[in-house]
Amino acid sequence: MPQTDDLRSSRIRQARRRQLIEATIESIAKRGFAETTLSAVTAEAGLSHGVVNFHFASKEQLFVDTLGWLAEEHYDHWRRALDKAGDDPARRLEALVRADFAPTVCSRKKLAVWFAYWGQAKHRPIYLDIHNRHDAARREHLETLCAALVARSGGVGAQPERAARLLEASIDGLWLQLLLYPEGLDRKEALASAMAQLAALYPHHFEPPTAPLEG
Amino acid sequence: MPQTDDLRSSRIRQARRRQLIEATIESIAKRGFAETTLSAVTAEAGLSHGVVNFHFASKEQLFVDTLGWLAEEHYDHWRRALDKAGDDPARRLEALVRADFAPTVCSRKKLAVWFAYWGQAKHRPIYLDIHNRHDAARREHLETLCAALVARSGGVGAQPERAARLLEASIDGLWLQLLLYPEGLDRKEALASAMAQLAALYPHHFEPPTAPLEG
Amino acid sequence: MPQTDDLRSSRIRQARRRQLIEATIESIAKRGFAETTLSAVTAEAGLSHGVVNFHFASKEQLFVDTLGWLAEEHYDHWRRALDKAGDDPARRLEALVRADFAPTVCSRKKLAVWFAYWGQAKHRPIYLDIHNRHDAARREHLETLCAALVARSGGVGAQPERAARLLEASIDGLWLQLLLYPEGLDRKEALASAMAQLAALYPHHFEPPTAPLEG
Amino acid sequence: MPQTDDLRSSRIRQARRRQLIEATIESIAKRGFAETTLSAVTAEAGLSHGVVNFHFASKEQLFVDTLGWLAEEHYDHWRRALDKAGDDPARRLEALVRADFAPTVCSRKKLAVWFAYWGQAKHRPIYLDIHNRHDAARREHLETLCAALVARSGGVGAQPERAARLLEASIDGLWLQLLLYPEGLDRKEALASAMAQLAALYPHHFEPPTAPLEG
DNA sequence: AATGAATGAGACTTCATTCAT
């Protein structure tokens, strides 16, 4: 039956694409962008040499789709975290922060890949687009939630735009430190530092943690 | 006179090296790492094809020396800022933060290059080494100064290690945002945000700025 | 059927390797080692630029495999000649000598290639290895056969080691003269001289030829 | 005084040429033809990079002149040996043979260089020319002397042309074996083998040596 | 839908040669 065949074919195609994208992530993390050849990707995936051009128009398209997949995974992750957080703005903000330090999105492998893409952001507008498209919603949530906490805050907390920016900056900066000083900082301490940042911005809503947190 | 000749020869070599390193920075910023071919570099420098291997053992060595030059430039920059800042810990801390947003080190060009290198940090230990070697001193200063401000602080400020980490993370994160959202954030507002971070950590020593600052 | 595919694929690869090795021999003979570029080889073979590195790890490996092929061809050649020669030591020795002047192994093209490799023997131990590995068996046969003829011999023939060495040296030296004086010496006269050498060493077993021989 | 200056200048030039030629021989022996770059030569000579093109029109000319120098050295060497040998043909022939195994001309270094040149003979007619020009006289002497010994000889010795050819071939072949099997054969045993060759050709005039000879 | 041999553009690198000093 042709229809069934098409369905099966389509499922296989999806599976192959996914397989190749994951191999690409693996390879970028392991070898970096420049050394990630299509041979490296197909070898990683256990597939044959010429298969990439069968599922992706070009190497560049594979990279673009890989970033898209990564961005979507991240998006889905914090959206789910937010959905489970209830209605209290402080709890929602905390959930957003915690989401970024969950093992799935905050492994050293994933961080290496994120920074590999960011390292090319300036001259690859398409990467910037994909990233910003997915991140805009998160920025808005951050700002809205910061604004909701303003009432009882003085100081920086009273400037929700800056507070949101600093929150995001700290998280990104902690990610960078996780990448650059793997021995000086682990994921739990990075999370604790991020929670401390919340406490610094909104002392009426958050307590600075005194020890590393369980992520 | 041989000695004079040697001196002149050495000066010429130094000048060429510098010229090529600057062309490399220009090219990485413009084209990214992968597209920075030696032809691109020599064309940028207005020199002939083969010069690079005359002054650098290999392309990789050119990249290594370029990062070294960049790291040293940054180091010299904040050391000078610190020297001019006097003895008051708060002023010294502020000087350190301001230094990172000065036009020379915080142009979009330089940021693109920094993140290009960081994007390869995981699989190029040599890049990590060079970066960390120069950065360790700065981290120590940050932590010492944070510790000096602890006395009148509660909250996060009372944890100098975390405070220093958050300060550095915010700065790096703001750098990333300057790179990723050139239209959403300029250097002055980034500096204002960094000063706001100081105010959040040490409210007794710093006021949150109410408008973007002159860098 | 995968197995069939593998077999076909393997046959194609073998054929290409052989094709490239023969083109290499052709090119070394025509242009010499230094001028034998990969372009020259692929042009000779009527193939595209990049094939070589597809079938050989490097240019050097191509050269090594070419010498290996040459050495094996020579080995097979004299083994077959020996097999056909019967049991009489004198006939076997003669067969061994004649084999080295057969058109297939003693063309000016092949000689040029052999001496091209020998010209690099001192600083390319791998070439020496390959050559000696294949030649050791031949030296042993020569010596054993010389020893078998000793009984009725006086003079040099009574020293089988030296006799064997001189036999091999004369053959190699005649090869060199064929290469260096193509107009002063042809293959048939070289063979006659080699047979004369047998007669000089073992006058009871061999007659010096009076005219050039048919090879 | 201009004339004096010219003389001095000329002497210096001659010295430099000689210095560079010897460095070339050294380098060909050590690295082979292909790896002998002009840098290698000047480094070997302890001179500066650009000096070669000042004394030789091109790299190729340096190689040609080096071969010329080598050929002349060899020529002078056997001429002197011949001059000292007296009038007896047998003694003269022996002198000629012994000359080729003297340490100065028969070091492994020199052999490597000779075979390096011969390895290119086929496609570099100029090398062939230089070699043959110097060698023709030697061949003639060999043949004349062989002819002079014919009277009391039967067998191969009665064919002076072939005898001379076999004598030369054995010597060249022994040279090749010295190059290829440095551990299986030393200069003294090679000389003994060459004397044995004389004995094989002219048993009435020469005795086969029973032990290696002092060269 | 997959394989993998083949292509050829383009990268890095070497090096003979030139030339200002």
Add this chain to the structure above:
DNA sequence: CATGAATGAAGTCTCATTCAT
């Protein structure tokens, strides 16, 4: 006479892409 920085042609090798099977 000599130096050594500079040039640029040419070589080897890599690898994205194509395509017959």
